[in-house]
Amino acid sequence: MTDAVNGASILPLDLAGVSFAAGGRRLIKDVTCTFEAGPRTAVIGPNGAGKSLLLRLCHGLIAPAAGRVVWRGARGRDPAPFQAMVFQRPVMLRRSVTANVDAALALRGVPRPERRARTAEVLERTGLARFAHQPARVLSFGEQQKLALARAWALRPQVLFLDEPTASLDPAATHAVEEIIDAIRGAGTRILMTTHDLGQARRMADEIVFLHRGRMLEKAPAADFFAGPRNDLAQAFVRGELLWWRKRPSRDPATEP
Amino acid sequence: MRNRRPNPRSWSTRIVTALLGLLVAFAVHGEAAAEDRFIVVASTTSTANSGLFDHILPLFENKTGIQVRVVAVGTGQALRVARNGDADVLLVHHRPSEEAFVAEGFGVARHDVMYNDFVIVGPAADPAAVRGLTDAAAALARIAGAAAPFASRGDDSGTHKAERALWAAAGVDPGAASGSWYRETGSGMGATLNTAAAMDAYALTDRGTWLSFGNRGQLVVLVEGDRRLANPYGVILVDRARHPHVKAEDGQAFIDWLTGREGQAAIASFTIGGQRLFFPSAKSVGGS
Amino acid sequence: MTDFGDAFTTALSLVVTLDPDLAEIVGLSLRVSLGAVAVATVIGLPAGAALALFRFPGRHGAVILLNALMGLPPVVVGLIVYLLLSRAGPLGVLGLLFTPTAMVIAQVLLVAPIVAALTRQVIEDLWAEYEEQLKSLGAGPGRALGMLLWDGRFSLLTAVLAGFGRASAEVGAVMIVGGNIDHVTRVMTTAIALEVSKGDLALALGLGLILIVLSVSVNGAAFLLKEAAERSQTGGPRQVPRGEDPALP
Numbered sequence: 001m002t003d004a005v006n007g008a009s010i011l012p013l014d015l016a017g018v019s020f021a022a023g024g025r026r027l028i029k030d031v032t033c034t035f036e037a038g039p040r041t042a043v044i045g046p047n048g049a050g051k052s053l054l055l056r057l058c059h060g061l062i063a064p065a066a067g068r069v070v071w072r073g074a075r076g077r078d079p080a081p082f083q084a085m086v087f088q089r090p091v092m093l094r095r096s097v098t099a100n101v102d103a104a105l106a107l108r109g110v111p112r113p114e115r116r117a118r119t120a121e122v123l124e125r126t127g128l129a130r131f132a133h134q135p136a137r138v139l140s141f142g143e144q145q146k147l148a149l150a151r152a153w154a155l156r157p158q159v160l161f162l163d164e165p166t167a168s169l170d171p172a173a174t175h176a177v178e179e180i181i182d183a184i185r186g187a188g189t190r191i192l193m194t195t196h197d198l199g200q201a202r203r204m205a206d207e208i209v210f211l212h213r214g215r216m217l218e219k220a221p222a223a224d225f226f227a228g229p230r231n232d233l234a235q236a237f238v239r240g241e242l243l244w245w246r247k248r249p250s251r252d253p254a255t256e257p
Numbered sequence: 258m259r260n261r262r263p264n265p266r267s268w269s270t271r272i273v274t275a276l277l278g279l280l281v282a283f284a285v286h287g288e289a290a291a292e293d294r295f296i297v298v299a300s301t302t303s304t305a306n307s308g309l310f311d312h313i314l315p316l317f318e319n320k321t322g323i324q325v326r327v328v329a330v331g332t333g334q335a336l337r338v339a340r341n342g343d344a345d346v347l348l349v350h351h352r353p354s355e356e357a358f359v360a361e362g363f364g365v366a367r368h369d370v371m372y373n374d375f376v377i378v379g380p381a382a383d384p385a386a387v388r389g390l391t392d393a394a395a396a397l398a399r400i401a402g403a404a405a406p407f408a409s410r411g412d413d414s415g416t417h418k419a420e421r422a423l424w425a426a427a428g429v430d431p432g433a434a435s436g437s438w439y440r441e442t443g444s445g446m447g448a449t450l451n452t453a454a455a456m457d458a459y460a461l462t463d464r465g466t467w468l469s470f471g472n473r474g475q476l477v478v479l480v481e482g483d484r485r486l487a488n489p490y491g492v493i494l495v496d497r498a499r500h501p502h503v504k505a506e507d508g509q510a511f512i513d514w515l516t517g518r519e520g521q522a523a524i525a526s527f528t529i530g531g532q533r534l535f536f537p538s539a540k541s542v543g544g545s
Numbered sequence: 546m547t548d549f550g551d552a553f554t555t556a557l558s559l560v561v562t563l564d565p566d567l568a569e570i571v572g573l574s575l576r577v578s579l580g581a582v583a584v585a586t587v588i589g590l591p592a593g594a595a596l597a598l599f600r601f602p603g604r605h606g607a608v609i610l611l612n613a614l615m616g617l618p619p620v621v622v623g624l625i626v627y628l629l630l631s632r633a634g635p636l637g638v639l640g641l642l643f644t645p646t647a648m649v650i651a652q653v654l655l656v657a658p659i660v661a662a663l664t665r666q667v668i669e670d671l672w673a674e675y676e677e678q679l680k681s682l683g684a685g686p687g688r689a690l691g692m693l694l695w696d697g698r699f700s701l702l703t704a705v706l707a708g709f710g711r712a713s714a715e716v717g718a719v720m721i722v723g724g725n726i727d728h729v730t731r732v733m734t735t736a737i738a739l740e741v742s743k744g745d746l747a748l749a750l751g752l753g754l755i756l757i758v759l760s761v762s763v764n765g766a767a768f769l770l771k772e773a774a775e776r777s778q779t780g781g782p783r784q785v786p787r788g789e790d791p792a793l794p
Binding site: 295297302306310311324326327328329330340341342343444445446447448450451454469470471472473500502 | 631632633634637638640642643724725726727728729730739741742743744745746
């Protein structure tokens with residue numbers, strides 16, 4: 001695969017006081033940080049922490065209620081075509097495996113001959129070539145996730161968002177998916193993923209963002225974080241305690257409705 | 258199960274496209290095949306259901322090449338259709354309405370065509386004992402007196418209008434009993450006879466429909482021969498002055514034929530089971 | 546009742562002898578109903594899909610209205626079309642009353658709401674699944690609409706068949722606007738109504754049997770086509786990932 005970078009990078013990504021609310025509840029609270037080009041980032045935290053929402057805010061699928069999401073490197077260009085996202089539950093178009101990739105490329109305005117070449121290439125690289133003319137929806141769940149990755153890969157994004165890419169996969173399928181992610185990253189794509197699998201975060205991330213109840217409590221290099229998180233909730237999470245059973249400290253007024 | 262197949266989208270797409278194309282071609286072809294020269298005749302169910310038109314129209318169409326499209330509805334609706342200009346010729350059986358139609362300027366002139374008669378049918382058991390009466394009004398009065406079921410068209414048709422005139426002559430207001438022994442079906446002659454057969458009810462029907470009606474059940478003819486049961490049919494050309502698109506020439510050709518020698522003979526020759534259903538009555542018989 | 550036996554005999558003899566009048570009536574019935582369904586599909590699919598995709602003030606009202614229109618009484622539609630197409634009506638100059646075209650128009654009004662309402666349901670469910678992915682890929686509303694209609698084509702076929710069922714079975718509208726003119730606007734349902742009014746119940750029932758067979762044939766053909774296409778394109782009507790359990794944690 002050729003380099004993913006189409007022109008200058010749209011990174012870094014700045015989040016400035018970003019909040020998001022739905023149904024009267026604030027689900028992301030005042031997140032401010034910068035994602036630089038380069039490292040792989042894993043967003044971790046217990047269920048309901050807002051990991052997926054944070055990814056969607058960065059990707060622009062949802063708009064923040066307050067604050068700003070700025071692709072500092074975009075410099076007037078629309079940042080959307082430089083990004084791609086793979087969802088926790090792979091969305092399979094009711095078409096063949098090939099057509100699933102082809103449709104995505106068509107939406108991005110890639111001309112037909114190049115679409116064909118890119119499709120063949122990513123299907124080969126992800127081991128899906130033998131299913132090329134199969135309907136996507138009869139693939140196994142693991143294969144569907146691979147196809148979702150192949151589809152995103154074919155777009156050659158500068159930034160790839162992955163929402164729990166291996167949730168509910170068995171170890172073998174998880175391994176295969178992680179290898180594909182590594183290959184995509186090797187082609188120059190910035191990886192920003194969520195996971196609730198601490199082992200995966202250790203294997204796959206250079207940088208950890210710890211999210212709890214909508215707040216970004218810690219953002220640190222992976223080695224430092226796993227050596228000893230500064231935040232006490234993050235420490236408890238890394239130790240494997242069930243945070244959601246803990247009584248909330250009353251000093252967090254923002255969580256009160 | 259997972260063998261590789263050639264791209265299957267192409268053939269299914271082709272099949273769907275071909276089917277759609279076939280459909281369109283079919284529809285277009287059908288439209289184009291419809292004949293160009295035709296007139297629309299608004300008439301009554303009694304003439305159409307009896308089979309009279311099937312008997313006489315081919316003779317006219319073969320001779321002139323003019324297709325006659327018959328819209329068979331109740332006399333009331335036929336009058337409205339013609340009044341709206343949706344027909345070229347009106348052929349119905351309620352003289353007062355026909356004369357009003359002409360007087361109001363919708364029709365050119367009314368011509369006698371033929372007549373048949375109404376009969377009162379009822380269950381063979383005849384609970385109101387009207388069998389053999391020749392006074393239709395007296396028969397209806399007995400039916401009302403016995404509160405025996407009576408099925409009425411109730412649709413403002415020529416037959417219904419004739420029926421109401423007879424009730425008035427009998428001095429009975431059946432509307433007061435509507436829903437009890439007086440049942441208004443609000444539908445055509447055939448449907449009303451079906452209802453009467455199912456309920457063993459009395460009904461007023463034109464003889465033409467009765468003779469060609471297939472589902473009589475226990476019903477038989479009980480009252481006939483009253484002069485007031487005469488059922489004359491008139492034909493009227495819709496006035497081009499009122500509706501400029503009316504095909505006056507072809508419509509007049511049909512009227513001329515119908516009231517002329519050939520048409521009158523055709524009407525006279527129409528029989529069911531050896532019985533004549535309609536009797537020619539055009540004044541111009543033999544004259545044109 | 547001997548009518549049932551007679552009906553089968555009558556139907557059989559009409560079919561076996563290839564009765565020309567019957568063939569004409571069957572042909573016109575198919576042409577009117579399929580023509581109406583084709584037009585209603587062209588209108589109903591995009592309209593239903595648009596209603597599923599776009600959010601606008603009064604959308605809920607529009608959905609409720611559309612669902613209610615599925616139950617429009619054919620006689621009322623027939624009357625409305627009659628008044629429109631009558632020489633005394635606003636479209637009278639077209640001279641369409643008592644023609645097959647008028648029947649198609651009336652049936653389009655009956656069928657389009659059914660196709661649109663069922664399409665809206667299908668596309669709304671599909672959109673719920675596709676929305677984020679398509680937005681992530683940068684699909685605008687127009688492109689999304691086209692993709693949803695294409696990917697939902699097998700479910701949408703059911704919507705179209707429901708429309709065909711309505712069109713081929715109704716008698717009220719085509720009777721009024723067609724006039725049941727022999728050799729011109731007589732279709733299966735109006736012919737049946739006519740034979741009932743003549744009291745020839747066996748013939749009416751025989752025609753009814755033929756209509757049922759026709760309807761089953763059209764639906765069967767569509768079903769087989771759908772099955773064949775679906776097997777080759779999506780592998781089956783339901784999403785059944787092989788092997789692993791797709792359930793989310």
